[in-house]
Amino acid sequence: MLQSLKNRLVRLMVGRYGIDQLYYAGLFLALGIMLVNISVQSSILMGISYAVLVVNIVRSFSRNIVKRRKENDAFLKFWNPIRKETKFFFRRVREFRTARYKTCPHCKKRLKLPVKRGKNTVNCPNCHESFEARTFL
Ligand SMILES: [Zn+2]
Structure with missing residues (x-):
């Protein structure tokens, strides 16, 4: 039963893009907005967080793999320097002594x-x- 469900899921994802770093970024962004929205209670923020999740799902099921990969590359080009500097900052703090x-x-x-x-x-x-x-x- 579980095996056939897994097989069906695998068959569904054949030829589709799947999950990348931009997917995780979108997921964290949506969850972050939802967390903030617990205190703000704005329907606009709720709409944005759902829109991000929908875009994530549409991207992961997309068959236009080349285009999705380009989007992810553009995201990484922006994100990697931030990630590198953040890591370096914590390394400096750690080795301050x-x-x-x-x-x-x-x-x-x-x-x-x-x-x-x-x-x-x-x-x-x-x-x-x-x-x-x-x-x-
Ligand atoms: Zn030098």
């Missing part, structure tokens, strides 16, 4: 430096130029 991150002004490479308070001369291992780095805290 032991390390500081500075960007080399010559080659723009991010360097992980041990904590040395005051003014220090840093020799970049990437481009071998040196620069002044200040650490106050």
Whole structure:
């Protein structure tokens, strides 16, 4: 019974796009709007959250795989830098006791430096130029 239901679902999804990162983003967005809407109680917000869910479902059942993939690529192009910077921010917080991150002004490479308070001369291992780095805290 459960097996045949699974088979039917698999057959239904053949040739269709399915789930991608944009799908999850839409899901979280819709859930976020719904959470906010618990206190706001706006029918417009409710409509938006349902619209996002409907778009998600339509996209996952779409047979135009090339177009859906392009949409997801556009989303990732916008999202990946945000994700990367957020991850970097938490890494800085986590390593605050032991390390500081500075960007080399010559080659723009991010360097992980041990904590040395005051003014220090840093020799970049990437481009071998040196620069002044200040650490106050
Ligand atoms: Zn450098």
